[in-house]
Amino acid sequence: MSDAQGPGESGPQTQLPAPPPSSPPPPPPPTAAERGGMRALFLSITGLLLFFLPIPGIALIGLALLIAGVVTGVRARRRARRILTRAPGSIGAIVIGTIGLCLALMGVVLGSLVATEYGDYLKCRSSALTITDKQTCQDRYFPQIEHKLHLPKGSLDRYRSMM
Incomplete structure (x- = not known):
């Protein structure tokens, strides 16, 4: 065997590093x-x-x-x-x-x-000038609302401050 290079051969061959493993393809866009x-x-x-x-x-x-x-x-x-x-x-x-x-x-x-009763209550409350007048409106219309909804007497009392 001779050390001479034959046709198509070039000096000592070096091996190229393997390409990095490919990452998985990106997920498809949402349907x-x-x-x-x-x-x-x-x-x-x-x-x-x-x-x-x-x-x-x-x-x-x-x-x-x-x-x-x-x-x-x-x-x-x-x-x-x-x-x-x-x-x-x-x-x-x-x-x-x-x-x-x-x-x-x-x-x-x-x-x-309860639209009519609540509307009347709001009208009464808007015309009230004092805290006593507002309390009178609640005392007048809350029992009507309770009766209309078949609630026990005084069940709306805890909501007086909210209305």
């Missing part, structure tokens, strides 16, 4: 169903929080967001079932939105039952 579930959860929670703020206009926005949260959650569940994937947050959105809507419905029913 429409996955985004819809989280969006629905956000809508339901925001709607529930806004509904219970004591500002009338904001409560209506909260009610609309509760409805939107339930509808979006149901749509996300259906879309996920159709493409055989998950819709994280959609069940929570449906549950929270439904509970919020039930509470809203109970509030509307309760408010409509």
